[in-house]
Amino acid sequence: MDLSLFERRRYTQGETPIEYLANLTDLLGGPEIYLKHDDLLGLAGGGNKTRKLEFLVADALRQGADTLITCGAIQSNHCRLTLAAAKKEGLHAMLVLSEIIPGSYREDAVGNNFLYRLMNPLEIHVVSGTCDLNIAMLEHAEILRAKDYKPYIIPMGGSNAIGCLGYIACAKEIIVQSEKLGIDFTHVVTPTGSCGTHTGLLMGLRGSGVKTPVIGMSVNNPSDKHIRRIEKLIQHVNGELFSKRKIPITDDDIIVFDEYIGSGYSLPSEGLKEAVQLLARYEAILLDPVYTGKAMAGLVDLIRKGHFKKTDKVLFLHTGGSPALYHYPDYTL
Ligand SMILES: Cc1ncc(COP(=O)(O)O)c(C=O)c1O
Structure with a gap:
């Protein structure tokens, strides 16, 4: 999985930081929650x-x-x-x-x-x-x-085979950071909409032999629709870009939760409101009201339901989007 084979422009200096969310982790009583700051990527306002x-x-x-x-x-x-x-x-x-x-x-x-x-x-x-x-x-x-x-x-x-390369690159970045930090993440959690981020992360990890589960929190479609879309994107990436050395992905690898969409795409929900407030008030981190707010609502709910072990180390991908906070202030206050 040699990304140097593909032409690439560079819009971010270096890697995006991974921050340990100590206050949120304490509040929820574990697992350890980490956040990768793709909201700090380059270009106007950043984001995935x-x-x-x-x-x-x-x-x-x-x-x-x-x-x-x-x-x-x-x-x-x-x-x-x-x-x-x-x-x-x-x-x-x-x-x-x-x-x-x-x-x-x-x-x-x-x-x-x-x-x-x-x-x-x-x-x-x-x-x-x-x-x-x-x-x-x-x-x-x-x-x-x-x-x-x-x-x-x-x-x-931006979700076609070429776009997915961006998150294959991100997965590689996470692997390097995980080694530098000495932290073995047990799960990666991401919002998922057009599925390129989820697909790229999954292919990037598996292509490097890393088995960490990637959990996609759907913000729009039922899980089965997302799973079909991810399978299709995997076929495109393997067929168009890695035909000589396909990245093996099994059915069990594709994990999507659709319970946190609420009444629909870009519509408010109680979980969204709580998640955006929690991150703002305990970690001074601005989520967004359409993607990361709902994905964090899903993570918080799964933690409360005991989905994770207390010793797990969960990496949440902050995919950006905070400009929309100002368009929908009533969603989060
Ligand atoms: C802030 C933010 N997060 C997540 C996503 C979803 O990413 P993807 O479309 O790759 O599933 C989007 C898509 O527009 C987004 O704007």
């Missing part, structure tokens, strides 16, 4: 998409693209970071935003919407929640080509 974009943008540049097109929900961290990567590279960016709840997009909204305006993309297109975003992006790419732009489409969440 920065790692995927290092490989995706390198591919776009290799193909001679001058415009990145991507899509997401109206408060998409992925759109913010794709726009940021475009600015860093001197490229244009076009965002296609899906208005899942009719009438919910406001150009003057705060959070990520504010940051879109601040960074100034070439165009933003808001489409109905029922619209097929892949088709919408293809149509916009065609229009751009007719105007002599060279567009490169990045799928939802």
Whole structure:
């Protein structure tokens, strides 16, 4: 699993820190909880998409693209970071935003919407929640080509084979840090949405012979849908990028909990509110109201239900997203 075979841009200096959450660990009475700060990755505001974009943008540049097109929900961290990567590279960016709840997009909204305006993309297109975003992006790419732009489409969440390389790299980083710190993590916990982060982490660990379970906390879909999506991504990564030395993943390796979605994607829940408050008040860490808040709610609940041994050492991946806190203040207070 040699990542040096793939072209990569660099948007973060060094590794993201791993912090021991002593106060939260004491409060819950064990296991030991650690947090990997991917909220501190580079580009505007950081977050997990920065790692995927290092490989995706390198591919776009290799193909001679001058415009990145991507899509997401109206408060998409992925759109913010794709726009940021475009600015860093001197490229244009076009965002296609899906208005899942009719009438919910406001150009003057705060959070990520504010940051879109601040960074100034070439165009933003808001489409109905029922619209097929892949088709919408293809149509916009065609229009751009007719105007002599060279567009490169990045799928939802940056979750294709190339995007997964970002979290294969992260898994390798975790292995090195774990050795340096002298801590054998017994579990890794991550939020999971478009599944590239979960898939990359799992493949990165197994590809290095590390058997640590990776627990994905779904923020949108039932577990079976996520499992099928992860299986598909694994096939793509192995088929397209590692065909000579496939990374072996068994069915038991794919663990997804869907009990913490609440009433739906980007909708509030009591667990989310408690988790965001706990991390803010005991650890001075800002989670986000759509992904990490729900994933932490899941971790707290599993701890309370006795899912872990007191001696376990659980690593929670903070995937970023805190700009959305300011858009949904009533979700967390
Ligand atoms: C802050 C944050 N965390 C987690 C995720 C989920 O990552 P993935 O789409 O790779 O499953 C996202 C996706 O947009 C995100 O913005």
